[in-house]
Amino acid sequence: MNHAASLPFPGHALFVTRIGACGLAWNASAICAVQLPEASWGETRERMLLGLSKRHAMQPQRGPAAYGAVASIPAVPGFAVQAMAGVQCLLAGVNSQSEQGWAQSGAEAAAVGVLGDMRQAFAHGPGGVLPDLLEIALDEFAVPAFHCRVYAFTRALAPGRTSTYGEVAAALGEPGAARAVGQALGANPFAPIVPCHRVLAAGRSPGGFSGGQGALTKLRMLELEGGAWGGTQSLFAD
Numbered sequence: 571m572n573h574a575a576s577l578p579f580p581g582h583a584l585f586v587t588r589i590g591a592c593g594l595a596w597n598a599s600a601i602c603a604v605q606l607p608e609a610s611w612g613e614t615r616e617r618m619l620l621g622l623s624k625r626h627a628m629q630p631q632r633g634p635a636a637y638g639a640v641a642s643i644p645a646v647p648g649f650a651v652q653a654m655a656g657v658q659c660l661l662a663g664v665n666s667q668s669e670q671g672w673a674q675s676g677a678e679a680a681a682v683g684v685l686g687d688m689r690q691a692f693a694h695g696p697g698g699v700l701p702d703l704l705e706i707a708l709d710e711f712a713v714p715a716f717h718c719r720v721y722a723f724t725r726a727l728a729p730g731r732t733s734t735y736g737e738v739a740a741a742l743g744e745p746g747a748a749r750a751v752g753q754a755l756g757a758n759p760f761a762p763i764v765p766c767h768r769v770l771a772a773g774r775s776p777g778g779f780s781g782g783q784g785a786l787t788k789l790r791m792l793e794l795e796g797g798a799w800g801g802t803q804s805l806f807a808d
Contacts (some may be wrong), residue, residue, distance in 0.1 A: 585685040600709040623710035628686035641683030655692035663794030
């Protein structure tokens with residue numbers, strides 16, 4: 571039997587990270603969406619699937635897609651395991667030896683189908699260096715062309731590095747488009763693989779953030795990466 575042929579395409583899963591359970595959806599060859607933690611596991615799943623449904627409605631020639639839930643790691647395609655493991659490594663942060671925030675990887679999470687710690691499966695560079703996740707293929711169907719350009723630039727920002735909406739707009743040759751950059755990042759369906767948390771408002775203030783708990787999640791993710799903004803001290807010491 572061809573095991574690959576039996577894997578669910580498309581599919582989705584929830585998986586534990588240091589900041590809570592994230593969601594990830596895939597098709598036969600690429601990642602279609604990633605979702606940062608919402609207030610509950612159910613809300614995380616709901617928000618991701620709703621976003622996918624809206625994108626399919628915008629591009630009906632692709633046809634509707636049912637992203638079946640997957641609740642075991644062996645049933646997930648290898649490239650999607652790598653994507654989830656990479657996100658886990660990134661969100662573990664520079665102080666990755668700390669296990670704070672991984673309690674959800676226990677029996678309670680497993681009982682509701684949240685996948686556990688896959689970090690050992692992730693193949694990347696030297697130990698202690700946070701992954702940039704650039705090798706993860708994304709399916710940007712129904713994503714506007716300008717948004718895709720913003721996401722490509724944002725993916726090139728290394729962990730812990732930041733830019734501003736205005737700087738991104740200028741780099742793209744659209745110096746008056748800072749607000750449009752903000753809107754593109756606010757609609758980002760791939761966080762944190764597209765690391766919109768690394769793009770700040772003018773004056774290096776956090777600005778808006780639609781994922782998780784809003785700006786608090788943004789600052790938490792920057793702290794985990796060893797990033798800084800506005801010269802302030804860490805709010806989240808381990």
